Amino acid sequence: MEDRLQMADGLVPQKIVSVHLQDCTLKALEDQASNKQAQALQQNPEPSAESKPEPDVMECIGRDDPEVLGAQPTLGTGDASGSEPAGEGDRGVGSVKHCPLHLSSCHECLELENSTIESVKFASAENIPDLPYDHSGSLEDVADDIRLEREWRRVNITGKAPNILFYVGSAPQKSLGRFQEVRSVLADCVDTDSYTLYHLSRESALRDPWSDNCLLLVIATQEAIPEDLSQKFMAYLSQGGKVLGLCSSFTFAGFRVTSKSVLEETVQNLVFSKADQTQVKLSVLSSGYVYEESPGERRTLGKLQGHLENGNKDRLIVQVPFGTRGGEAVLCQVHLELPPSSSVVQAQEDFDLLKSSNIRRYEVLREILTTLGLNCDIKHVPALTPLYLLPATEEIWDPLMRWLGKHVDPEGVIKSSKLSLKFLSSYTSEIEINPSALPVVTDVEAFSSENFNLDIYRQNLQTKRLGKVILFAEVTPTTMNLLDGLMFEIPQEMGLIAIAVRQTQGKGRGANAWLSPMGCALSTLLVSIPLRSQLGQRIPFVQHLMSLAVVEAVRSIAEYQDINLRVKWPNDIYYSDLMKLGGVLVNSTLLGETFYILIGCGFNVSNSNPTICINDLITEYNKQHRAELKPLRTDSLIARTVTVLEKLIDTFQDKGPDGVLPLYYKYWVHSGQRVRLGGLEGPEVWIVGLDDSGFLQVQEEDGEVVTVHPDGNSFDMLRNLIIPKQQ
Incomplete structure (x- = not known):
């Protein structure tokens, strides 16, 4: 139907919305239109007073409708009352006033008109303002109540993104910072392309009709909620609204917030029960308040519950259903919204505990948001670039271009078993990009990126051969495949490296995937090692050298030597011995007398989630030591890592394992560590070092030192270690 509707100025309607008008309303409109048409046909029309419909015509809207004629509930106070509060527009029929029936006062006509304007606005380049509603007549308020009663769920008829609203207090300056703080953590949990996150001020909460287009109201302020605002929030709940309280004084349904100063801003152990009755245990930052039920009040609660792991089992998270239309709230007195790096967290041991529980903190948050009706399955995949x-x-550019000219086919393509690279002088949006066919732009002058500074990379790269030629992408499937068609042909002095900001199909060890959020340093480096060399005879050491290079790249910077970055055998980068923040993947191919090795490496530089990053460690170090170390960049650290790796390889080739093991042992997490062989019930042994091939050596109870290998599991290579059979 839309394509058959003719409109002026070439506008195209996007959607025609039907609105039901009752017979009495249609008759009144027809009579009014007939009167106006008759007046227009008069040759000398005289001004006449605006005609008014008969009272019985006006009152037929809603007549005999029990939802209108029935008694309205009284307005609640927002505390322990079990009755549902009504919205501010709830009135009895006796308050209906007679008013003229035309577009500025008829709710149904207004809805039709505004829906039409909204549709035209989508198709028009003009900025057509919204028509204001005329609130002078109370008939519209009654119609609003009818519509809300009939809609079990609120529907966003404008086509705008569903809204998550944040009330964070009344103080303007303080609330803005608090909003950004809480918004940030929820944006990590939901797809911001599917939801719009707004700040709800006190004035707007009292004045604006926000509740019709709000999927979730987040209340995150410890200040007392004023009575008029509490009534608004309770009215929203009574309409089927969803509320998340984060360390807020807001409560209802027989619950009260009780202060326990001994818990305030302390790290506690929380036991959280999920909807499927499984439990999650984690360290949390307590607000210093707990939930208690009023004497004599017993209500049916939801399945989400959280209590402290103490004798009193203090209740810190409750799920409270409200009313008959699906309203519910999850109220929390733990700081799920604060990161471990928050200024509230002062002690190093508290930071470590909270950071170790950070993934579980997000698990709890997503469970709560999912229970409240939000979709936390973030499926947005960035487009390839x-x-x-x-x-x-x-000086390497001209030789590179000459080599490239000899190796591309007539269409400028180099193919491999995994993908094809098409080399172009420029790129336009018409050129297709897919995981198996990627365009490569050779115009250096056209390159610019907010996430990778070529000059900074050049300043920090001090190598003879490694990392000299860069294949860079903002978004690519995986850097591990990009060098596949070039690695066996390109001269070794043109050391290749692939660098990406994001990966859509990042690879880890075995069948593991590698998460690739913004702020992670992602690269794959090509290294050629002669078979008949110290390292060529001990290829497993390559992964150890790369892990060590990442750590040394940071800790060799002046004043950064105490940043607690370490290596975990065989290929992980860790914060202390607590959390992983990076890893290494090595693929090697022996061709003739040369190993061609692709070293994939990813480590967190500025992305605090989902675990921890290097800049988190720097921030925490500054806090503990009153220092002012600057955060680090991915481009500089990738270049520094490649530089350190080349030096480590040269040292290894010259001196063998003894040339690098002292530095490796300085940074590794395993000194004196105990592990079990074969499984949880196996004999306990002590890690003492690496053997000549790079495998772990352990000391058994009888004092014998043996070499152990992983059992092949992809989760923790220190689990289920086995002693290899003697050949």
Whole structure:
């Protein structure tokens, strides 16, 4: 139907919305239209007073409708009352006033008109303002109540993104910072392309009709909620609204918030019960308040519950249903919204406990949001972008272009078993990009990126051969495949490296996936090692050297030597011995007398989630030592890591394992560590070092030192270690 509707100025309606008008309303409109048409046909029309419909015509709207004629509930107080409070527009029929029936006062006509304007606005380049509603007549208020009663769930008829609203207090300056703080953590849990996150001020909460387009109201302020505002929130709940309280004084349904100063801003152990009755145990930052039920009040609660792991089992999270239309709230007195790096957290041991529970904190948050009706399955995959071919030094560019000219096919393509690279002087949006066919732009002058600074990379790269030629992408499937068609042909002095900001199909050890959020340093480096060399005879050491290079790249910077970054055998980068923040994946191919090795590496630089990043460690170090170390960048650290790796390889080739093991042992997490062989019930042994091939050596109870290998599991290579059979 839309395509058959003719409109002026070439506008195209996007959607025609039907609105039901009752017979009495239609008759009144027809009579009014007939009167106006008759007046227009008069040759000398005289001004006449605006005609008014008969009272019985006006009152037929809603007549005999029990939802209108029935008694309305009284307005609640927002505390322990079990009755549902009504919205501010709830009135009896006796308050209906007679008013003219035309577009500025008829709710049904207004809805039709505004829906039409909204549809035209989507198709028009003009900025057509919204028509204001005329609130002068109370008939519209009654119609609003009818519509709300009939809609079990609120529907966003404008087509705008569903709204999550945040009330964070009344103080303007303080509330803005608090809003950003709480918004940030929820944005990590939901798809911001599917939900819109807004600040709800006190004035707006009292004045604006926000409840019709609000999927979730987040109340995150410890200040007392004023009575008029509490009534608004309770009215929203009574309409089927969902509320998340984060360390807020807001409560209802027989619950009260009780202060326990001994818990205030302390790290406690929480036991959280999920909807499926499973439990999650985690360390949390307590607000210093707990929930208690009023004497004599017993209500049916939801399945989400959280209590402290103490003798009193203090209740810190409750799920409270409300009313008959699906309203419910999850109220929390733990700081799920605060990161471990928050200024509230002062002690190093508290930071460690909270950071170790950070993944579980997000698990609890997502469970709560999912229970409240939000979708936390973030499925947005960023679009792939073209690659850029970039030189680390100016002098390598001409030889590179000559080599490239000899190796591409007539269409400028180099193919491999995994993908094809099409080299182009420029890129336009018409050129297709897919995981198996990627364009590579060779115009260095056209390159720019907010996430990778070529000059900073060049300044920090001090190598003879590694990392000299860069394949860079903002978004690519995985850097591990990008060098596949080039690695066996390109001269070794043109050391290749692939760098990406995001990966859509990142690879880990075995069948594991590698998460690739913004702020993670992602690269794959090509290294050629002669078979008949110290390292060529001990290829497992390559992964150890790369892990060590990442740690040394940070801790060798002046004043950064005490940043607690470490290596975990065989290929992980850790914060202390607590949390992983990076890893290494090595694929090697022996061709003739040379190992061609692709070293994939990813480590968290500025992305605090889902675990921890290097800049978190720097922030915490500054807090504990009153220092002012600056945060680090991914581009500089990738270049520094490649530089350190080349030096470590040269040292290993010259001196063998003894040349690098002292530095490796300085940074590894395993000194004196106990592990069990074969499983949880196996004999306990002590880790003492690496053997000549790079495998772990352990000391058994009888004092014998033996070499152990992983059992092949993809989760923890220190679990289920086995002693290899003697050949």
